[in-house]
């Protein structure tokens with residue numbers, strides 16, 4: 001990702017030597033002169049999240065110690081953003097701790113993609129913005145001949161995402177309802193009536209993790225007569241056998257971005273992130 005961004009922005013590239021010691025601790029060293037430069041560090045923070053976060057903090061500290069004037073972090077997938085408040089008494093607010101650590105390391109500005117809830121950015125200790133990959137995902141489906149497909153959000157929180165997709169697909173949009181048990185983490189979805197009979201439906205979400213949300217939505221869509229069902233997300237965490245479970249539930253294809261590189265990451269974020277950087 002950093003190479004693609006350097007190529008399209010014309011920014012100079014600096015290599016990073018990184019190692020994991022036998023006890024699991026990370027080591028980083030930047031190879032290049034950063035004196036008085038604005039430095040962009042590209043680091044996604046998918047699994048192993050904690051290692052990737054520590055390495056982001058270490059690279060930032062290294063950049064500042066080597067004379068960088070400013071550090072902008074490009075974090076395509078920002079871990080811990082879903083725990084953005086205390087849902088139950090006694091909990092912590094994970095994202096608050098993560099961004100405080102990044103601030104201490106020296107990050108001056110951060111750009112991420114489809115953060116779970118945008119409102120949290122105002123509580124970050126540095127300027128931060130989230131850009132959306134949903135139009136790119138929708139364009140992918142238009143190119144595949146699915147103009148006019150129904151854009152479905154698996155819960156109310158993702159409705160704004162489905163609406164962004166609708167703007168490109170030109171069909172209808174709607175949402176299901178999802179409830180989460182805050183103690184067990186289990187979710188249930190309600191089968192609300194949708195106008196999907198004989199239609200191609202694309203389920204859009206910010207994250208696919210265990211796949212439970214998509215499997216539940218696909219079952220409801222099948223019951224309501226949808227002809228074809230696809231799944232799209234910005235961040236394909238796809239934990240364990242999530243991909244298989246989703247495909248077994250009758251979903252034709254899963255499409256995600258390269259915020260988390262993998263089999264389903266068919267849409268590259270590099271052009272979007274390059275444009276965002278140029279405009280900062």
Ligand code: R5P
Nearest residue numbers: 205207208209210211212213
């Ligand atoms: C949470 O509400 C997110 O937007 C996703 O719907 C959720 O993370 C998906 O998780 P899973 O794939 O485990 O159902």
